Amino acid sequence: MLGSIWLTTDNKEIEKIIFELSKKEKTITFKPHITVVNGIKSTNDNDLKLIIKKFKNIKNILLNKKIVLERKIIETGNTFSKSIFVTFLENEDLLNLRKNIIDKLLKSNYEFNETFFPHLSLIYKTFSEEKQKQNLIKKIKIPKMIEFNDLKLVLEEKPIENNDDILKWKFF
DSSP states (O other): EEEEEEEEOHHHHHHHHHHHHHHHHTTTOOEEEEEEEEEEEOHHHEEEEEHHHHHHHHHHHHSSSSSEEEEEEEEEEEEESSSSEEEOOOOOHHHHHHHHHIIIIITTTOOOOOOOEEEEEEOOOOOSOOOHHHHTHHHHHHHEEEEEEEEEEEEESOOOOOOHHHHTTTEH
């Protein structure tokens, strides 16, 4: 089992973009988020239960204020989970949140992915042509500043490769 911690937004413009892209491309919609930590590995069910309990207990301490991020650009990639996404400027609040999550929740007991690339995926899909993605992003207008206001612990069986994997996510 793998885990991720998401920083989520309730921004209606972003939600609408994700919904419309998903509908147009016949794929699954999802909660807009930045993955703050991913690849959290649990070796047994007790570890998993412990991280869920600990996360619920300290979630409000970890995120004690809203985080506002400034978008950079819309980019495209070649993977299911990074086909069209928005990048953000890192700021002190975001970096401190990540550090606190690692220090207070994960540091000595769990393996996790050390790399951090703050982005918000707008669609989960594997595209056959770059041109198709470029045509889609021409029509997308992302607000300059986006407010993030909640944390979610997401458990998944494996890294996402298709819509079936998304349907198996568990949220805490």
